[in-house]
Amino acid sequence: MTINQTSICNEALSLCGAESIDSLDDSTENARRCANIYPQTRLSLIRMHPWSCCVKRVILSPVTTHPSFGYANTFPLPKDFVRLISAGTKNFDIENRHILANSNSIELIYVYDNNNEQTWDALLAEAMSLYLCSKIAKPITGSQAEGDSAWQKLQMLLKQARAINGQERPSQTFYGDDEASLIGVRY
Structure with a gap:
């Protein structure tokens, strides 16, 4: 399946129990909701973690x-x-x-600001769906329960993403290439 704005929004809508859309340009209420919040939600999510x-x-x-x-x-x-x-x-x-x-x-x-969803990591696409769901659940369902559940799942997903980043990147020292002066004093 190709990852794009519409597929991500449809996943979020599905999590809310709402009808899917064909495009963000649709004249439906769900498409307008998604189109209105998608760009800012993307920026916020990308800022939350160094994907x-x-x-x-x-x-x-x-x-x-x-x-x-x-x-x-x-x-x-x-x-x-x-x-x-x-x-x-x-x-x-x-x-x-x-x-x-x-x-x-x-x-x-x-x-x-990577706005080419086809280049996104699968975890980023899933996180975007959860974040969108957390924002649109109440207007669609009238209840905040689905939104709160999506928010909790997003927080767990971000923890997993941090753990994966830690495994994929080499360890870094806190004090650079030089030995820290206080550590050198002890020996």
Whole structure:
């Protein structure tokens, strides 16, 4: 089965016990509900977890305007930026869709707004269906019970996704390549 907006919405509608749709452009109430909340729900869910299918790497160059104080350079964030994973430097701030840092470039690893559902991980597609269901259940059924159940299932799914990420990525140290000064003092 191909994963797309309609299939994800139909899964959410099915979880609510509602009628499926042919497209988000349908003139039905269910299609309008899904179409209205889908983009923001997608962004929120992608921001909740660093899904590997939503990760990009890019090297940023500074712009000519500099911060008034505190940092030497300003780096504009990519338009599809949703969440930072790594800036490749220890000393930086994010302000107003820019990274401020003293370095000459930023090796940015970030979560981007992946709106191509065909590239999504199966867990992300399932999580999206659960999140949508949690939002549309009450307007459709008149009860919040299905929505609350979907929310609880989403929380469990996010825990599973974190565990899987932990298994698929190499371990990382808390203090970088140098031995932490307090750890070195003990020996």
